[in-house]
Each structure stands twice: as C-alpha cells, then as structure tokens.
Amino acid sequence: MTENTLRSVTVERTATGHFTATNPRGGTISFGTGSADGGDNDFTPVELLLAALGGCTAVDVDVATARHSEPTEFTVTVTGNKVGDESGNRLTDLAVTFSVAFPDDEAGARARSILPRAVKVSHDKLCTVSRTVETGTPVTVTVEDA
Missing domain, CATH: 3.30.300.20 (K homology (KH) domain)
Structure with a gap:
C-alpha cells in the first residue's frame, strides 16, 4: 500500500472578490479581499x-x-x-x-x-x-x- 501524500483544496469564485475553498471531505471556508469600510467579515x-x-x-x-x-x-x-x-x-x-x-x-x-x-x-x-x-x-x- 502506498502512502497518499497529496493534500488539496479547490478554490471557487462566488462573487467579485469572494471565494470558497473546499477540501476533499466537503468542508468549506469562505474568504475574500476584505473591506476597508469593515463591511466584509470574510477572512x-x-x-x-x-x-x-x-x-x-x-x-x-x-x-x-x-x-x-x-x-x-x-x-x-x-x-x-x-x-x-x-x-x-x-x-x-x-x-x-x-x-x-x-x-x-x-x-x-x-x-x-x-x-x-x-x-x-x-x-x-x-x-x-x-x-x-x-x-x-x-x-x-x-x-x-x-
């Protein structure tokens, strides 16, 4: 049996400056460009x-x-x-x-x-x-x- 060393995520654009990363197990995290006015809470x-x-x-x-x-x-x-x-x-x-x-x-x-x-x-x-x-x-x- 060979060891699986590959790690990956897929990043998809959800809107201008906003993205969602998905891991192979289906977990997600949203992130983006941030907002100078503080209106955007995304990382x-x-x-x-x-x-x-x-x-x-x-x-x-x-x-x-x-x-x-x-x-x-x-x-x-x-x-x-x-x-x-x-x-x-x-x-x-x-x-x-x-x-x-x-x-x-x-x-x-x-x-x-x-x-x-x-x-x-x-x-x-x-x-x-x-x-x-x-x-x-x-x-x-x-x-x-x-």
Missing part, C-alpha cells in the same frame, strides 16, 4: 495563512497537553507585518504566541510542564505549515484551459 488570504500557522501548531499542542489536562484557556495569537518592496508583497516578523492555562491540580501541572516542549516540537518538526513557510518551498503556478 483575507493573508489572514488564512496566519490562521494556518497558528492552527497547525495549536492542533499539535492541544493533542499533547489535553492527554494530561483539559485547558481552562487556550488562545494562539499570530501576527506578521505585510510589506511590499522590490521583492514584492510578503509578511515579515511572523510570530505565534500561545496563552494556555490549566487547572491548578496535579494533571494541570503535568500539562503545564510539557507545554513548552510541545510548542517547540510542533514548530521544529511537526507543523507542516510553519515548516513549509520557513524552508521556503517553491510554488508552481500554471494556467490550464477551462
């Missing part, structure tokens, strides 16, 4: 990238720590500065910050004690999203006849 592609960075590590950390204790707080904040220069648009100074609390009991103490290592292992080895961003994987873009 932008940049916000989706930030969510993927935080979400990937959050999943790993949650699995590792929740085995010991259910968190009383679990928030991940992801930030970056959008810049444009001679190289084009990109994000700089990406930062993923965890704010996690556990009950003040023995199980909570175990979860707290493994939290820093769980974050480090996820970032250094497990999180496909941050590992891909950090290694600078090339992206191939093509146009095919519709």
